[in-house]
Amino acid sequence: MSPSTPTVPTPSAAVEFDVAIVGAGPAGAAAALEFGGRGVRVAIIEKAVPPRYKTCGGGVLRRAMSLLPVDVREAIERECLVAELVHHSPNLRFECRRSQPIVSMVMRDRFDHVLVTAAQHQGAQLFAGTTVTDVTFTRDRVRLATNAGEINARFVIAADGVNSIVARKTGRPALRGVVPALECEVTLVDHAMVPFMVAARFDFGLVPAGYGWVFPKRNHLSIGVGTTHRGAANLPQHYQRYLEQLGISDIRHEERHGYMIPCRPRARMFEVPRVLFAGDAAGLADPVTAEGITGGILSGQLAARAILAADFDDEAVRRMYQKTLDAALLSELRIARWLAWVVFDxxxxxxxxxxxxxxxxxxxxxxxxxxxxxxxxxxxxxxxxxxxxxxx
Ligand SMILES: Cc1cc2nc3c(=O)[nH]c(=O)nc-3n(C[C@H](O)[C@H](O)[C@H](O)COP(=O)(O)OP(=O)(O)OC[C@H]3O[C@@H](n4cnc5c(N)ncnc54)[C@H](O)[C@@H]3O)c2cc1C
Known part of the structure; x- marks a missing residue:
């Protein structure tokens, strides 16, 4: 399957769907794919026009890859069978090897586009370049106001990322445990990139309460730093120090992007009628690795499965989503938070x-x-x- 140019329908009058998914990242696309072939009318509403850049290391862990129901090989730029963990003070280095990829490296524009295109092929209708601006309710519908008109649905899956408009418009408390990260797309002269092209590298003990990473892509490196400390983290300074430690000086091209990663599940997220939060909108990144693609895919799938299994019965759907999300993911994240405290604090x-x-x-x-x-x-x-x- 090759990604085709998405259609951009414009909702001139209010349009009706069974499920409206806000956001075409991994959480939204994974949810849409679950509905494929089930006779459910699905809309995906995305403010950008895919393929769009997303600030992300683009490291898709094997546990995330194995959840995907579609072939995403065309989006994979490099497979890392080696993970290198470097601990500074004390100066220690460990390597872990597997016969299958530990991390598959992607650029998110392409990866997300492959997923959302597959969802379109399975019947989901993509409203690209369409921004949700408000959320209101009728007795049995959720109304989404967008810059292109109104979209009504029996259920909404809010997969609209860390700054979720759906969460804000439905009065959810702000996410806690949101950590800053800086991602840089770096090109060096060819021979200088060679030492970094095999392993996914993680460095601890350089960035206070955080870590740095080097992820090899097809022709460049994604180098980043993140910290679990909030406030004035001064990540550009830590990034500069990290480059020095890596021995990188002669940069040919560099693009810097800063963004936030939500590492704590959203409070009171199961209380909104006919709305299920997934992925970053639900605060589901792993607090140890700050990796959020696994939680995004898994929660999107569980949200869709709950709607199908409970046959659109609001109370039953939300109960089922809460139960299955807790068993599969929230219980894991509770343990991960404890481990993150040991690692970072x-x-x-x-x-x-x-x-x-x-x-x-x-x-x-x-x-x-x-x-x-x-x-x-x-x-x-x-x-x-x-x-x-x-x-x-
Ligand atoms: C610097 C950095 C590095 C990271 N590295 C990794 C990594 O290597 N591996 C990993 O697994 N995770 C990583 N993450 C985390 C990962 O990027 C997120 O957890 C993941 O993207 C969450 O997916 P999602 O589908 O929930 O949300 P997103 O991918 O954020 O998608 C949300 C979508 O909703 C759309 N949207 C937002 N508002 C609206 C609106 N009002 N109307 C319509 N559409 C809207 C957005 O345009 C976007 O396309 C990193 C994050 C950062 C910041």
């Missing part, structure tokens, strides 16, 4: 742990991000990280 403990058990800890993290195990299985099984913690 207790540098001496982290250093002691990695000094004594660095390779095992790195392997365990690799098992989690590939889906070979989960946070909850890791804490349940003897020999895993809580035991390591006690031994530190």
């Amino acid at each position: 207790c540098p001496r403990l982290r250093a002691a742990l990695f000094n004594r058990h660095g390779q095992r800890m790195s392997e365990l993290m690799t098992q989690i991000v590939t889906g070979e195990t989960s946070y909850s299985a890791a804490v349940r099984r003897p020999g895993h990280y809580w035991k390591l913690l006690r031994a530190a």
